[in-house]
Amino acid sequence: MTEPYPKIELHVHLEGTVRPRTLLEIAKRNDYALPVETEEELQALYDFRDFPHFIDVWILTTNALRTADDFRQVVTDYAQEAASHGAVYLEAIFSPAERVARGVGWDEIFSGYCDGAQEARELHGVEVRLTPDIYRGCSLGEAEQVVRYSAAYRERGVLGVGLGGLEAEFPPEPYEPAFTLARQLGLASVPHAGEVAGPPSIRGALEELGADRIRHGIRAVDDSGLLREVADRRIVLDICPISNLRTRAVASLEEHPLPKLVAAGARCSISTDDPAMFGTDLTLDSEAAVSLGLDPRDFYEAGLEGALCDDETKARLQSTGEGFDWDAVRIAETPLR
Numbered sequence: 001m002t003e004p005y006p007k008i009e010l011h012v013h014l015e016g017t018v019r020p021r022t023l024l025e026i027a028k029r030n031d032y033a034l035p036v037e038t039e040e041e042l043q044a045l046y047d048f049r050d051f052p053h054f055i056d057v058w059i060l061t062t063n064a065l066r067t068a069d070d071f072r073q074v075v076t077d078y079a080q081e082a083a084s085h086g087a088v089y090l091e092a093i094f095s096p097a098e099r100v101a102r103g104v105g106w107d108e109i110f111s112g113y114c115d116g117a118q119e120a121r122e123l124h125g126v127e128v129r130l131t132p133d134i135y136r137g138c139s140l141g142e143a144e145q146v147v148r149y150s151a152a153y154r155e156r157g158v159l160g161v162g163l164g165g166l167e168a169e170f171p172p173e174p175y176e177p178a179f180t181l182a183r184q185l186g187l188a189s190v191p192h193a194g195e196v197a198g199p200p201s202i203r204g205a206l207e208e209l210g211a212d213r214i215r216h217g218i219r220a221v222d223d224s225g226l227l228r229e230v231a232d233r234r235i236v237l238d239i240c241p242i243s244n245l246r247t248r249a250v251a252s253l254e255e256h257p258l259p260k261l262v263a264a265g266a267r268c269s270i271s272t273d274d275p276a277m278f279g280t281d282l283t284l285d286s287e288a289a290v291s292l293g294l295d296p297r298d299f300y301e302a303g304l305e306g307a308l309c310d311d312e313t314k315a316r317l318q319s320t321g322e323g324f325d326w327d328a329v330r331i332a333e334t335p336l337r
Contacts, residue, residue: 004086005296005329006320007282008303009271011215011238013093013133013164014071014113015062016274017078023276026073027064034061046277051196051247055166058277062095063102068112075116079126081275085282089127089307089317091190092117093162095135096149097142106149114156127317129309131190133162134178136170143178151185159308160188162215163205167197172204179209188212188308196249199223202230211235213306218244220266221257231265236306241288242280243273258292268294269303297326 018026020039027034036042045061048054065071075092082090096109110132117128132150134143150158161182163175172191179189193205195216202220205211206229214220217237220227230237239258244250250257261268270289272280289299300321307314 004084004283005326006088006300006324007082007086007286007296008089008269008300008307008317009082009087009282010091010213010236010269010303010306011093011240011271011273012078012082012090013095013274014074014078015065015094016058016277017081018062018065018074019077019276022073022077023061023064026070030064030066030070032064032066034064043279046279048246048248048277051249052166054247054277058274059098062098065099066102066104068108068115071109071112072116072119075113075128076119076123079116079120079124079128082282083124083126085286087126087282088320089129089303089309089313090120091129091131091159091308093131093133093164095133095164097138097146098135100142100145106145110149110153110156110158114153114158117157127309127313128157129307130158131160131162131188131308132158133164133192134175136163136165136167140174140177143175144181147178147182147185147187150182150187154186158187160190160212162189163191163193163209164215165192167192167195167201171197171201173208176208183210190215190308192216194219195244196247199226202226206235212308213238216240216244216249217266218249218257218261221260221264227261227264227266231267234267234305236267236269236302237261238271238306239268239289240271240273240285241292242285243278246278246280253288253291256288256292258289258294262294262298267302267305268299269306270294270299295326296329297321
C-alpha cells in the first residue's frame with residue numbers, strides 16, 4: 001500500500017469525528033439516551049436534509065460527551081485516524097459553551113482536549129492545536145467566557161477562537177466585542193463564514209471579527225470584489241468539499257466553487273469538517289479536491305500558510321513539505337457518493 005502524502009487539516013470539529021460505534025459506547029457509559037441504538041441507525045440519522053437539520057443532529061448526538069476522558073479520547077482517536085491518511089498537523093475545533101450548558105465544567109472540557117492533543121503527539125506523531133468555537137446564538141457573555149478560557153489554555157495549544165453554527169440566522173457582527181477581546185488576549189480569529197450565507201457573512205467576519213482565516217468562505221465567488229480582496233490579502237479559506245455536499249451547501253461536486261476560488265488566486269486548504277457525520281475522511285476530501293483540479297502540494301502549502309502555530313512548528317511542517325517527493329504522488333480516482 002502506498003504511503004499517503006502529507007496533509008495539513010485546519011478545519012475539523014472534534015465532536016464530529018466520533019465514529020458511530022464509539023459514540024454509542026460513550027453514550028452508554030455516560031447514561032445518555034441517543035434516539036437510536038445501532039451503528040446503522042446512527043449512520044442513517046446522519047443523512048442530513050440541509051444545514052439546519054445537520055445542526056439539530058449535531059447538538060443531539062454530541063451532548064453524549066460529558067467527561068475529560070471523553071474529550072481526551074476524541075482527540076487521540078481522530079489523531080490516529082488522520083495520521084493514517086497522512087495528516088501531520090491539525091487545527092481542531094470544539095464547542096465548549098454547549099457542553100457547559102449541559103453541566104460540564106469549563107476546565108474539564110479544556111483540560112480533556114488539551115490532554116488529548118498532547119497524547120496525539122506522543123502516540124501518533126501528529127501535531128494538534130485547538131481553536132474553540134463560539135456558537136452562533138449564544139450570549140455575548142458566554143462568547144467572552146469562551147475567549148477567556150481559551151486564553152487561559154494558550155500554553156497548552158489553544159491558538160484562536162472561531163464562530164460556528166447557523167450562519168444565516170446569526171451574522172457575525174454582534175460578536176465583535178468577543179473577538180476584540182480575543183485579539184487583546186493574543187488569540188487568532190477563525191470564524192465560519194460564507195458557507196450557506198452569502199458574501200456579507202464573509203465581509204462581516206473580515207471587517208468586524210478581524211478574521212485571520214475563513215472557515216469555508218465558498219460564497220466569496222458570488223462577489224468578484226470580495227474574492228479579489230480575499231486573494232490579495234492571502235486570507236486562507238478552509239475548504240471542505242464533501243461537507244458542502246452533505247449539508248446541501250452545494251448541489252454537486254462538479255458545481256463546487258473551489259476551482260473558481262483557486263483560479264482567482266484564493267489560497268485554499270482542504271479539510272473534512274465533521275468526517276464521521278459526513279461519511280468522509282481526509283483522503284476522500286483530498287481526492288475530491290484533486291478531481292476539481294487542485295494539486296496536493298498546493299493545498300499542503302495553503303494549509304501551512306494558514307496554520308496558526310509557532311514558527312518552530314511551521315518550520316518543521318515546511319521541511320516536511322519540501323522533503324516530500326510530490327512528483328511521485330498519484331491519486332487513484334475514487335467515485336464519491
